[in-house]
Amino acid sequence: MRGGAPGRASLHAEAREIVFDFLEDYDLLGAFWTTVQLAVLSAVGSLIWGTLLAAMRVGPVPLMRGIGTAYVNIVRNIPLTVIILFTSLGLNNTLGVTLGSNEIETTNFRLAVLGLVLYTSAFVCEALRSGINTVPVGQAEAARAIGLSFGQVLSLVVLPQAFRSSVVPLANVLIALIKNTTVAAAIGVAEAALLMKEMIENEAQLLLISAIIALGFVILTLPTGLILGWVGKKVAVKR
Amino acid sequence: MTEVSVAKEDVAATGDLVVLKSVNKHFGALHVLQDIDLTIARGEVVVVIGPSGSGKSTLCRTINRLETIDSGTITIDGKPLPEEGKALARLRADVGMVFQSFNLFAHKTVLENVTLGQIKVRKADKSKAEEKARALLDRVGVAAQADKYPAQLSGGQQQRVAIARALAMDPKVMLFDEPTSALDPEMINEVLEVMQQLARDGMTMIVVTHEMGFARSAANRVVFMADGRIVEEAVPDQFFSNPRSDRAKDFLSKILHH
Numbered sequence: 289m290r291g292g293a294p295g296r297a298s299l300h301a302e303a304r305e306i307v308f309d310f311l312e313d314y315d316l317l318g319a320f321w322t323t324v325q326l327a328v329l330s331a332v333g334s335l336i337w338g339t340l341l342a343a344m345r346v347g348p349v350p351l352m353r354g355i356g357t358a359y360v361n362i363v364r365n366i367p368l369t370v371i372i373l374f375t376s377l378g379l380n381n382t383l384g385v386t387l388g389s390n391e392i393e394t395t396n397f398r399l400a401v402l403g404l405v406l407y408t409s410a411f412v413c414e415a416l417r418s419g420i421n422t423v424p425v426g427q428a429e430a431a432r433a434i435g436l437s438f439g440q441v442l443s444l445v446v447l448p449q450a451f452r453s454s455v456v457p458l459a460n461v462l463i464a465l466i467k468n469t470t471v472a473a474a475i476g477v478a479e480a481a482l483l484m485k486e487m488i489e490n491e492a493q494l495l496l497i498s499a500i501i502a503l504g505f506v507i508l509t510l511p512t513g514l515i516l517g518w519v520g521k522k523v524a525v526k527r
Numbered sequence: 528m529t530e531v532s533v534a535k536e537d538v539a540a541t542g543d544l545v546v547l548k549s550v551n552k553h554f555g556a557l558h559v560l561q562d563i564d565l566t567i568a569r570g571e572v573v574v575v576i577g578p579s580g581s582g583k584s585t586l587c588r589t590i591n592r593l594e595t596i597d598s599g600t601i602t603i604d605g606k607p608l609p610e611e612g613k614a615l616a617r618l619r620a621d622v623g624m625v626f627q628s629f630n631l632f633a634h635k636t637v638l639e640n641v642t643l644g645q646i647k648v649r650k651a652d653k654s655k656a657e658e659k660a661r662a663l664l665d666r667v668g669v670a671a672q673a674d675k676y677p678a679q680l681s682g683g684q685q686q687r688v689a690i691a692r693a694l695a696m697d698p699k700v701m702l703f704d705e706p707t708s709a710l711d712p713e714m715i716n717e718v719l720e721v722m723q724q725l726a727r728d729g730m731t732m733i734v735v736t737h738e739m740g741f742a743r744s745a746a747n748r749v750v751f752m753a754d755g756r757i758v759e760e761a762v763p764d765q766f767f768s769n770p771r772s773d774r775a776k777d778f779l780s781k782i783l784h785h
Contacts (some may be wrong), residue, residue, distance in 0.1 A: 298541075434644035435616045449633060
């Protein structure tokens with residue numbers, strides 16, 4: 289401690305305590321952990337469902353193509369909030385869907401994941417389809433010419449190349465998904481945005497709270513974009 | 528180079544392997560194949576030549592149904608071409624195809640390109656498939672490139688890998704759709720030599736090409752197409768020295784004298 293300014297440091301400490309003290313009353317990490325869980329489960333689900341949709345849209349069966357096209361064009365034009373509220377009010381309250389849980393918190397979490405998957409998969413499908421369009425027609429023709437079936441052509445030759453050129457657009461979808469998890473607050477899932485709402489209601493620290501939550505999301509999304517951008521370059525197919 | 532057997536089980540059998548009867552196809556208003564009748568015998572090497580837009584590539588692609596036809600019939604080894612589906616996939620495995628633009632699987636190594644069909648279609652086990660692939664790559668002279676990716680190879684090397692990929696399926700017949708047209712001049716010969724060796728080994732081949740030297744030396748028969756029709760069929764010597772049709776005379780005068 290330097291002489292001449294006794295107590296300066298302790299003053300700072302005291303101020304810091306007054307400003308940040310309230311944070312101890314809230315489970316910030318726990319809320320963001322829920323955000324991460326929502327994002328990861330929804331990402332996996334929408335990657336699978338989105339890939340199936342893309343396969344339907346490029347497939348040879350007209351009915352499947354029609355279903356895929358209709359799904360994408362309907363779902364991506366409905367606001368996510370409407371979809372999430374529908375899973376809760378429509379599926380759960382009206383139709384009694386509980387997704388295998390008796391606890392309301394768990395049910396709401398699962399409903400939110402379902403809503404996010406239904407919504408995000410439409411965008412995954414389109415990102416993948418743009419990737420499929422970068423694969424030259426000759427690749428599929430050569431694959432058919434050695435006797436591979438439609439499914440094999442898609443899974444062994446076309447999709448592996450399509451995924452590699454879709455990494456960057458898929459990263460965009462993932463970043464949007466991470467931020468979209470905040471809509472789950474609308475049906476009471478205890479993730480970061482719901483905690484923010486609660487903190488703002490209870491504390492007189494609007495700017496600080498917003499900044500902390502915003503920073504939390506940047507910490508999640510910024511590396512996601514940077515890493516996947518690097519991966520996209522790394523796995524690009526050389527022609 | 529080591530010897531690899533190519534569809535030897537068919538050597539004893541004789542007769543017609545590929546038969547096209549009154550085949551017609553339109554691209555919109557363009558009548559690209561007009562009443563095509565063509566029969567290719569087992570072990571025969573048929574070279575299809577003709578001006579651009581004469582329908583020769585389309586003809587080649589109808590034989591493994593990469594292009595559908597509007598009317599007529601195509602049979603391979605006595606079996607008519609099935610509709611799109613499992614049966615067609617099985618039949619395609621018996622018909623090797625080599626493309627103008629090579630079309631090697633860009634995300635797979637050279638070796639994987641040659642083993643993929645064996646493993647996924649013929650259900651061969653991996654080590655057997657690799658052994659056969661290496662032997663075939665050796666046969667076409669690119670064994671040293673087995674672990675590289677297609678983009679790292681020259682055009683001539685890529686096309687020879689593509690031939691090995693087709694041979695790996697033990698095809699009954701090989702289709703070549705302008706296999707040297709996308710190659711630099713100095714790489715054309717290395718591909719033609721492989722094809723000539725194949726012809727000598729008794730492979731049934733249908734070759735669409737502009738390489739008249741290959742037609743002269745390797746073909747049993749030359750098929751000349753113009754405007755969607757087969758205008759003339761003859762043995763190479765007769766066709767090149769004494770073409771019957773005016774259309775063929777005109778075509779040959781343009782490509783042989785300059």
